[in-house]
Amino acid sequence: MSQERQRPAVERELTMSRAVVEAIAEEMRDNEEVFYMGEDVADYGGIFDSTEGLLDEFGHDRVMDVPISETAYLGAAVGAAQEGMRPIAELMFVDFFGVAMDQIYNQMAKNTYMSGGAVNVPMVLTAAVGGTYNDAAQHSQTLYGTFAHMPGMKVVVPSTAYEAKGLMHNAIRDDDPVVYMFHKRLMGIGWMPAPQGPKTPVPEEDYTIPFGSADIKREGSDVTVVTLGLHVHRALDAAAELEDDGHDVEVIDLRSLVPLDTETIIESVEKTGSLVVVDEDYRSYGVTGEIVASVAEESLADLDAVERVAVPDVPIPYSRPMENEVIPDSKDIEDAVKALE
Amino acid sequence: MANISTRQLKSMYDDMVTARYYEERLQEEYMEGKQPAFDISAGPLPGELHLAAGHEASGAGVCEHLRDDDTVTAPHRPHHIAIAKGVDLKRMTAEIFGRETGLSRGKGGHMHLFDTDVNFACSGIIAEGCPPAAGAGLAAKKRNDDSVAVAYLGEGAIDQGAFLESLNFAAVRDLPVVFVIEDNDWAISMPKDRVTDVENGSQRASGFDMPGVRVNHDDAVAIHEAAGKAIGRARDRNGPTLIEVQVHRRMGHFMGDPETYRPEEDQEAATQRDSIERLAEDLRARGVDSATLDDIESEAHDRVDEAIEWAKDQPQPDPAQAHEDVFVNPPSGVTDSEPQYELKRGDD
Ligand SMILES: Cc1ncc(C[n+]2csc(CCOP(=O)(O)OP(=O)(O)O)c2C)c(N)n1
Numbered sequence: 259m260s261q262e263r264q265r266p267a268v269e270r271e272l273t274m275s276r277a278v279v280e281a282i283a284e285e286m287r288d289n290e291e292v293f294y295m296g297e298d299v300a301d302y303g304g305i306f307d308s309t310e311g312l313l314d315e316f317g318h319d320r321v322m323d324v325p326i327s328e329t330a331y332l333g334a335a336v337g338a339a340q341e342g343m344r345p346i347a348e349l350m351f352v353d354f355f356g357v358a359m360d361q362i363y364n365q366m367a368k369n370t371y372m373s374g375g376a377v378n379v380p381m382v383l384t385a386a387v388g389g390t391y392n393d394a395a396q397h398s399q400t401l402y403g404t405f406a407h408m409p410g411m412k413v414v415v416p417s418t419a420y421e422a423k424g425l426m427h428n429a430i431r432d433d434d435p436v437v438y439m440f441h442k443r444l445m446g447i448g449w450m451p452a453p454q455g456p457k458t459p460v461p462e463e464d465y466t467i468p469f470g471s472a473d474i475k476r477e478g479s480d481v482t483v484v485t486l487g488l489h490v491h492r493a494l495d496a497a498a499e500l501e502d503d504g505h506d507v508e509v510i511d512l513r514s515l516v517p518l519d520t521e522t523i524i525e526s527v528e529k530t531g532s533l534v535v536v537d538e539d540y541r542s543y544g545v546t547g548e549i550v551a552s553v554a555e556e557s558l559a560d561l562d563a564v565e566r567v568a569v570p571d572v573p574i575p576y577s578r579p580m581e582n583e584v585i586p587d588s589k590d591i592e593d594a595v596k597a598l599e
Numbered sequence: 600m601a602n603i604s605t606r607q608l609k610s611m612y613d614d615m616v617t618a619r620y621y622e623e624r625l626q627e628e629y630m631e632g633k634q635p636a637f638d639i640s641a642g643p644l645p646g647e648l649h650l651a652a653g654h655e656a657s658g659a660g661v662c663e664h665l666r667d668d669d670t671v672t673a674p675h676r677p678h679h680i681a682i683a684k685g686v687d688l689k690r691m692t693a694e695i696f697g698r699e700t701g702l703s704r705g706k707g708g709h710m711h712l713f714d715t716d717v718n719f720a721c722s723g724i725i726a727e728g729c730p731p732a733a734g735a736g737l738a739a740k741k742r743n744d745d746s747v748a749v750a751y752l753g754e755g756a757i758d759q760g761a762f763l764e765s766l767n768f769a770a771v772r773d774l775p776v777v778f779v780i781e782d783n784d785w786a787i788s789m790p791k792d793r794v795t796d797v798e799n800g801s802q803r804a805s806g807f808d809m810p811g812v813r814v815n816h817d818d819a820v821a822i823h824e825a826a827g828k829a830i831g832r833a834r835d836r837n838g839p840t841l842i843e844v845q846v847h848r849r850m851g852h853f854m855g856d857p858e859t860y861r862p863e864e865d866q867e868a869a870t871q872r873d874s875i876e877r878l879a880e881d882l883r884a885r886g887v888d889s890a891t892l893d894d895i896e897s898e899a900h901d902r903v904d905e906a907i908e909w910a911k912d913q914p915q916p917d918p919a920q921a922h923e924d925v926f927v928n929p930p931s932g933v934t935d936s937e938p939q940y941e942l943k944r945g946d947d
Contacts, residue, residue: 301860302788325758325794326725326786354724357759391640392697393647394708396723449637449855575921577697577705578645583918 268459273446275307277419277460281426282309282346284464286316289344292430293320295331296348296384305350306386306445328358332383336366336435339381344430352385352401352439366435367410379435382426383411388441388488388538389585391450395573398581400487402537403544405437406515412436412469413515417444417490418458421513424467431466441487441538455491470517474526478508481595482526484549485536486512489586493536496591505595515545523549524557531562532598536591541568565594603823605885609895611659611683611819612882615875617899618658618679621688622650624907625678625695629854637855643911644696646708648854649676653817653847656874657781658683660822660844661749664830670735670748672728673721675710676781680751681721686714688906698913705916706924726752726759729778733765736774740836747775747833754843755786757800766841770807775833777826780843783869787852788860804841813843817874820881847872 272280286292294309300323303310312321324331328349335347349355355362362383369377389398406413412434416422422440429436444456475490476497483493490511497507508526512519527533533553535546546566553561567586575581625648632642639645651658654676662683665671673680681691687702694701695709702714710723718735722728732750739746756762757780769776780800784791797803804811812829814821822844829840847869851858858866879892929935 298787298789300788305787323789323793326755327758327760329760330758357724357727357761392645392708394711394723395706396711397647449639451638570922572922572925573706575706576646576703576708576711577701577916579697579915579918580705580921583921 268461270459270462271457272419272460273452274416274419274422274440274456275310275445275447277423278308278426278440279310279312280460281423281464282430283312283315285344285427285430286312286320291342292344292346293322294346294348295322295324295335297324297326297350299323299348304348306440306442307447308348308384308386308440308445328354329361332358333361333365335381335383336361336369336379339379339435340369340377342380344380346382346384346430349383349385351397352387353396353399355385355401355404362411363408367408370434371410378433380433382429382436382438384438384440386442387439388443389574389581390443390488392576392578392581394576398574400439400441400538402439402486402515402539403548405439406545406548410435411516413439414469414513415439415441415486415515416513417487417511418456419460420458421467421473421511423460424465425469425513427464428466428469439487443488453491455494467513469514470519471513472519472522473511473513474508474522475511476507476509478506478530480506480530481532481534481598482508482510482523482530483534483536483591483595484510484512484523486515486545487538489536489538492586492588493591495588496595499588499592500595507595518548518552520552520556524553524560527553527557528560531560533561533563534565534567534591534594534598536586536594537568538585539569540571541566542571544568563598565597567591567594602827603820605882605887607663607823608820608878608882608885609887611663611823612875612878612892613895613899614659614662614683615655615679615819615878616896617903618655618682619652619875620900621682621903622652622678624903626650626854628907633855639855648709649852650850650854651676651679653783653849653869653874654781655679656817656819656822656878657751657779657844657846660819661777661779661826661830661842663823664826665749666746667717668744668746670718670732670746671720671751672732672748673719673751674725674728674753674756675721675723676753677710677712677721681712681714681719684719685717686712686719687716688902689909690714692906692910693913696910696913697915698910699916699920700913704920704924726756726762728752729762729765730768732778733769733774733776736769736776736833736839737772739775740772745834747777747830749777749779749830751779751781753786754780754782754784754791754800755789755794756780757803758795763803766803766807766809766839769839770809773836773838775836776839777829777833778839778841779826780841781846782843783846783848784865785848785852785861787856799843801841801843809839809841811841811843813845815845817844817846817872819874819878
């Protein structure tokens with residue numbers, strides 16, 4: 259991270275999964291009403307280490323293994339939240355959302371509005387997202403756009419351990435439903451090695467990162483690259499390569515999709531005049547189109563050139579050469595930046 | 600062992616030893632490049648791999664009754680069922696290796712195998728094979744043919760809406776469907792009693808007014824007998840049946856599973872029970888000598904080795920193929936032109 263934050267020096271580094279767990283544990287200590295539900299979150303500690311160690315401290319009553327009944331337990335989280343508790347419910351893979359879509363789309367997301375603000379749903383829905391390890395079409399999606407599309411859910415996507423902790427504290431304390439989408443490849447799981455970037459210094463004390471505050475991960479003057487999750491790191495790799503070719507690339511990490519920090523993006527585009535949006539979700543009707551449209555609406559005159567880098571409109575194929583073809587890598591981002599000229 | 604011929608016993612034995620050896624070989628291939636530190640995305644065979652060692656009897660015992668035109672849907676742990684259903688071993692292996700000549704041209708992988716020649720499909724989303732199996736039964740019934748459909752699921756899947764709704768749908772329409780629960784005691788790290796209050800999944804049947812049968816041992820002959828009744832009932836248009844079979848998980852949930860949640864005795868017990876050895880004893884009791892059994896086994900090994908060698912020789916798909924197969928018709932549908940009508944509206 260190149261930006262200079264005005265904050266005390268922190269040296270302790272954590273993987274993203276440790277940072278997530280630290281935030282959850284702290285909130286559970288502070289508030290009896292916070293509890294976690296999911297498949298294999300107790301003894302296993304979460305398939306992607308999202309709850310590793312929580313069982314020991316909090317026991318099976320607060321770190322609850324649940325039946326493979328997503329409709330029932332996500333819906334139960336909605337109900338418990340409406341009673342004022344602060345449940346966290348996990349979708350082991352975001353791809354399983356379909357099984358519980360009504361509870362997500364028609365209950366969790368809409369009850370506040372349909373009640374004219376009388377009801378609120380202070381829950382967190384966590385979900386593992388992403389490909390890059392050849393798990394094929396039913397276990398590799400990010401589905402950022404699917405969740406961000408429906409009004410009524412805040413949607414956040416950490417890219418590093420630092421973000422993971424601050425966003426989780428804010429998510430649990432938020433009085434609205436928050437969808438917290440963590441990329442498997444970033445968690446720092448032993449059997450799925452993470453790239454260099456996501457393991458960062460993390461303050462010991464708790465802190466919150468406001469939603470709707472994008473972070474400039476790298477400053478540059480020629481091109482604005484807007485992205486999130488794993489692709490923050492791929493964009494930074496691309497930017498480092500492009501520097502040698504004389505391109506000065508700015509990389510913006512959205513950190514949340516709902517709300518969306520268009521201001522930071524537009525300020526950057528005013529400076530650079532060119533925009534590349536990079537997404538691991540499908541190209542059509544999604545994050546890339548949304549960002550480009552938002553910038554165009556507000557600041558069309560500043561926009562000289564635009565590129566989108568996303569998964570073409572195909573399901574994620576299994577075989578490695580084909581998966582590599584559809585999931586954007588840093589080379590694809592480099593090409594897109596070069597194509598702007 | 601009333602209604603089963605020695606030929607059928609041998610055929611089941613063949614399926615079971617094929618499946619067991621197939622998975623041993625797959626395991627070897629899968630672990631290549633993933634040691635000493637297990638990295639799921641390394642080596643020639645990436646992605647998740649769910650092996651079914653300990654489940655073989657339920658594949659063989661049920662599928663022994665099935666014809667190519669009967670449909671089977673399997674879950675994320677499909678190999679033993681695919682083998683028993685007669686899925687093309689070479690093309691299935693090529694698929695698992697992600698090769699161009701695989702069943703799905705490398706697009707599906709081990710959790711998403713489709714062999715239309717024998718009406719086999721599997722899916723990685725829990726219980727989601729149940730509704731399509733009911734649909735295959737519905738099609739058979741509408742067309743008045745006597746084919747049947749079988750949906751396999753794990754005991755962890757019996758709490759899922761797709762399963763329960765399918766039981767009801769099949770029951771109320773008297774569809775020729777058999778649901779087969781493979782109870783291996785574990786849903787990844789979750790033991791049965793943590794997630795359901797009923798002792799047996801087969802009890803679910805009573806709420807839908809269909810027969811529910813449990814086979815308490817992974818005994819291929821007993822499974823064959825229970826499945827025979829259920830499939831006969833379906834073929835005769837007398838409606839669906841739910842069968843639950845006790846099987847065992849000899850390995851982790853997926854390769855790389857540390858199984859720290861699992862008591863050692865349980866793991867040990869699973870490897871002690873061996874449905875293959877049990878069936879071999881049954882065969883010997885019928886006077887089949889060891890040499891014959893050895894022959895079946897070594898032929899199975901040869902077939903498996905050949906399939907794996909063949910698969911490894913197959914070409915990788917061209918990356919550009921990733922863009923194909925989203926639709927079978929072009930995006931414009933069956934036509935790319937439309938006739939010119941003059942549409943006259945009301946009074947204007
Ligand atoms: C809807 C859905 N939820 C969760 C999962 C993740 N998952 C894959 S296998 C599995 C456990 C399945 O247990 P069981 O049905 O008993 O089958 P087994 O793996 O033991 O053969 C889970 C929770 C999934 N694939 N689909």
